[in-house]
Amino acid sequence: MSGVTSVGALVRAAAAGDAGAWDDLIDRFAGLIWAIARSHGLSVSDADDVTQTTWLRLSEHLGRIRDPDRVGAWLAVTARNEALRQVRRARRDVPFDPMVDMRRPVGSTEVDCSLLTAERDQALWRAFKSLPANCRVLLLMLNSDPAFSYEEVSASLEIPVGSIGPTRGRCLDRLRNDSELRSCLHGDQMVSLRRTAS
Amino acid sequence: MSTADDRSCIPDGLIDVVDTADPIPYDVMRSIRASFHRRSLDAELAELTYDSMLDDPVGVRSGPSDRHLSFQGPRMAVEMSVAPERRRVVGQLVPALTGDVEVRHGRGSFTIGVDDYGRFFADDLPGGPVSFRCRGEDGADSVVTVTDWIVL
Numbered sequence: 394m395s396g397v398t399s400v401g402a403l404v405r406a407a408a409a410g411d412a413g414a415w416d417d418l419i420d421r422f423a424g425l426i427w428a429i430a431r432s433h434g435l436s437v438s439d440a441d442d443v444t445q446t447t448w449l450r451l452s453e454h455l456g457r458i459r460d461p462d463r464v465g466a467w468l469a470v471t472a473r474n475e476a477l478r479q480v481r482r483a484r485r486d487v488p489f490d491p492m493v494d495m496r497r498p499v500g501s502t503e504v505d506c507s508l509l510t511a512e513r514d515q516a517l518w519r520a521f522k523s524l525p526a527n528c529r530v531l532l533l534m535l536n537s538d539p540a541f542s543y544e545e546v547s548a549s550l551e552i553p554v555g556s557i558g559p560t561r562g563r564c565l566d567r568l569r570n571d572s573e574l575r576s577c578l579h580g581d582q583m584v585s586l587r588r589t590a591s
Numbered sequence: 592m593s594t595a596d597d598r599s600c601i602p603d604g605l606i607d608v609v610d611t612a613d614p615i616p617y618d619v620m621r622s623i624r625a626s627f628h629r630r631s632l633d634a635e636l637a638e639l640t641y642d643s644m645l646d647d648p649v650g651v652r653s654g655p656s657d658r659h660l661s662f663q664g665p666r667m668a669v670e671m672s673v674a675p676e677r678r679r680v681v682g683q684l685v686p687a688l689t690g691d692v693e694v695r696h697g698r699g700s701f702t703i704g705v706d707d708y709g710r711f712f713a714d715d716l717p718g719g720p721v722s723f724r725c726r727g728e729d730g731a732d733s734v735v736t737v738t739d740w741i742v743l
Contacts, residue, residue, distance in 0.1 A: 415627040427615035442742045446720040448623035449740040452630045481644050518612040
């Protein structure tokens with residue numbers, strides 16, 4: 394299928410038995426769903442369970458999705474709920490706050506990455522990993538291509554549409570205030586970062 | 592501290608950085624592609640409507656206790672309790688029809704019986720996602736319902 398096929402059309406085709414349409418849906422959303430699972434601090438094994446459960450569930454719901462064009466939001470909601478279940482399960486054994494990733498490295502090493510893209514990307518990744526789960530999911534959804542609408546983000550994160558902009562600003566501030574990342578980002582580098590990976 | 596335009600900083604490169612640093616594993620991609628072929632085309636779907644693990648207020652329970660799940664389909668509901676030890680499942684078909692339940696899991700499936708009161712039992716369920724394909728005998732008719740996939 395071509396890249397211009399609408400998401401809704403892919404859902405309807407998959408529901409009718411088109412395995413190629415299913416693969417296209419996976420190509421569009423699998424990375425995001427994995428990232429949402431991992432945003433909740435889950436291990437690879439637990440994120441694997443969340444990701445598989447989310448897609449298995451979609452396979453049974455294909456013909457029943459109320460708004461096929463918003464299947465991305467449906468997947469995001471499902472993945473987030475499954476991730477929260479895994480967090481709850483983990484908490485039965487070890488206290489865990491889903492809003493804080495406890496695995497943030499303590500005493501991060503000083504990195505001089507004024508020019509090195511790889512070092513800068515690593516710093517960005519570490520700073521991103523230290524954000525609360527909701528920040529991570531929100532930034533991922535708003536920066537996906539194509540981006541999710543505020544309505545979809547609102548439904549996925551169970552927060553009002555009006556609070557998405559301010560929350561996004563706070564999340565970005567936290568990212569920028571990361572000391573390690575700050576040492577990599579000065580002046581125009583903040584802007585230049587946007588196209589480095591593409 | 593957000594002096595620059597929020598829209599021009601960081602995020603565009605972020606998706607690529609996240610994808611590169613923590614990509615979805617190949618095995619997981621292969622599994623979710625294959626999940627398309629496990630659809631139950633001839634069964635009704637019982638959707639998860641209640642899960643004590645998610646729907647109960649945090650902190651109500653102290654220590655491990657049974658988890659309760661409800662699935663609701665058009666003609667059949669499935670109630671379930673899951674004991675953490677030995678991953679033991681006690682299920683109840685509503686209405687209480689006799690029949691059998693195929694427990695579908697990541698590596699295949701196995702089938703257990705349903706008694707005259709609509710109850711079924713299973714121990715040592717595999718980890719990862721599972722789904723219950725329930726067949727209830729209603730006279731000459733047979734009601735087939737699959738539950739949503741869930742990790743127990």
